[in-house]
Amino acid sequence: MVDLHIWHRTLYRYRHPVSLGPHRLMLRPRENRDVRLVNSNVALSPDARLSWANDVFGNAVAIATFSQLSDTLVVDSIAQVELSAAAYPVFDIAASAASYPFRYSDDEWADLGLLTVQQYPDNGGLRAWARSFVAGNPTDTLSLLQDLNTGVAQNIVYWAREDEGTQSPSQTLSSAQGSCRDLATLFVEAVRSLGFGARIVSGYLHDPSRTLVGSADAGSTHAWAEVYVPGAGWITFDPTNRSMGSANLIPVAVARDIRQAMPVAGSFFGATNAFLSMSVEVSVTSR
Structure with missing residues (x-):
């Protein structure tokens, strides 16, 4: 602790x-x-x-x-x-959701609601990009999410953008650069395009080693994502740092869209x- x-x-x-x-x-x-x-x-x-x-x-x-x-x-x-939070968490994913694609229960689907729906216009390019990380049918759910999380960081250069607002996922993909909120939004919209329920999280990044991306000194404001997977619940993904789990992250707000937080x-x-x-x-x- x-x-x-x-x-x-x-x-x-x-x-x-x-x-x-x-x-x-x-x-x-x-x-x-x-x-x-x-x-x-x-x-x-x-x-x-x-x-x-x-x-x-x-x-x-x-x-x-x-x-x-x-x-x-x-x-x-x-x-x-x-x-x-553990540095290397273990997630007890339900057997029904261990492989993608899977189906949420009727209650889960109803409760997740708009958290499963893309919030930005997409001409199909984002979904095609997201589907490029699907290794097979079926494929391991957690591996898919980890690969997509890593893929955001590999394809997008972090940029400490001071402008107000958030880029659309299409803008982030085309420019290949973005802030932590842009990368988190891209990841959330990508997993939503694959049928997952996901939400944006804003809060703080604790970086005592001063090695994490998006950090100023030992800490800063930060944005990341959570994906709902049956059994495990909400799993944290920080695409800016290619990490999974809540170590070093202190949430303040969760939301459907970053502008709400x-x-x-x-x-x-x-x-x-x-x-x-x-x-x-x-x-x-x-x-």
């Missing part, structure tokens, strides 16, 4: 004081069998009223409302978690040129 301290600061600057609209915050780490949340706190400047709720995926969401003008907005999130999202009212800059600092350290 590793005891981790996470500090995440988002800073907005404006040319003059503006009126801040409601901001949606997704910063509280998500607990599961591998992650225990010890404490979590969010502080804002200027002061704001926080209203907490859980979204449809069970993620903790805070809505911040402001009552004063300001030329800056600082969102500070501090959390402590205990991470106990933005850490900080909001608006302001002021002149069109009022916005100056946004910066993000993240530290993930062991205690």
Whole structure:
């Protein structure tokens, strides 16, 4: 078990004081069998009223409302978690799903719903690319997913893209480069095209060795994927690092699409040129 301290600061600057609209915050780490949340706190400047709720995926969401003008907005999130994920996990996949293709049960299929449906336009190129990893009929399910996960990293060069938004899988394939969120989206859409239920995860990457792709110093924000396989449940895949399992990963939100898991999202009212800059600092350290 590793005891981790996470500090995440988002800073907005404006040319003059503006009126801040409601901001949606997704910063509280998500607990599961591998992650225990010890404490979590969010502080804002200027002061704001926080209203907490859980979204449809069970993620903790805070809505911040402001009552004063300001030329800056600082969102500070501090959390402590205990991470106990195994470096080399073993997954007890149900016999019915050990070989691909397989069929989800009626209940699983209904509950997975849109998590099995591609969310981006595809002229067939993505599905053809995904099917190139299918070694046979039938083929081993876990090997197929591992090969596809590795294939994303082999075909796409990691690029620390600062632009807002996410590339479509077609853009990522054609440009052969992308950020962690682009690679995760490509992987999720690829496995969905093969009939799997999958979801995007956003959170933090802990990198004490400073050798993982997508990490700044000992930690950073990160995006990866989970695929639902009967028996094993949700299996974690990080295509940016060609890894499987949750070691080094602290989830904050799971979602159908990465745009639903933005850490900080909001608006302001002021002149069109009022916005100056946004910066993000993240530290993930062991205690």
